[in-house]
């Protein structure tokens with residue numbers, strides 16, 4: 001009797017396995033394959049940036065369309081104003097952009113990469129963690145990126161009238177001047 005009982009149990013468990021067997025092929029294996037592809041893709045992107053950072057300094061050169069810009073007289077009631085600076089890698093090596101940040105919380109900036117990809121809007125250092133300013137992108141030789149900059153004249157409240165000047169800074173792995181700085185000024189009225 002005990003022998004039969006054991007046999008029944010064995011058959012039952014193989015029956016349960018039989019029930020789940022199609023699930024293993026339909027759900028589990030595709031899930032593992034997709035997870036693997038995602039893992040490898042993210043890892044290879046991370047490695048490209050990390051390799052570049054680890055590679056150390058770049059001997060490349062660059063040109064900008066302008067270092068500074070004047071908005072002239074702007075009114076708080078008209079809201080945000082924006083300008084775009086262009087940065088071209090004119091050398092023969094990659095330039096690694098480590099961070100992007102601004103000199104004040106009223107000013108935000110983002111990169112528009114050569115392929116049109118946008119990075120997040122970054123602001124002033126000291127608000128939030130270091131990861132908020134990390135860019136980790138590469139400008140290949142010959143490529144141009146845009147630095148889109150938005151100034152909010154209302155950010156400082158009614159006291160924010162008068163002349164202002166703000167900076168946008170890109171930290172890079174360039175050997176000679178790792179920090180590329182852009183600036184703008186304006187006369188803010190009510």
Ligand SMILES: [Cu+2]
Nearest residue numbers: 104105106107
């Ligand atoms: Cu400000």
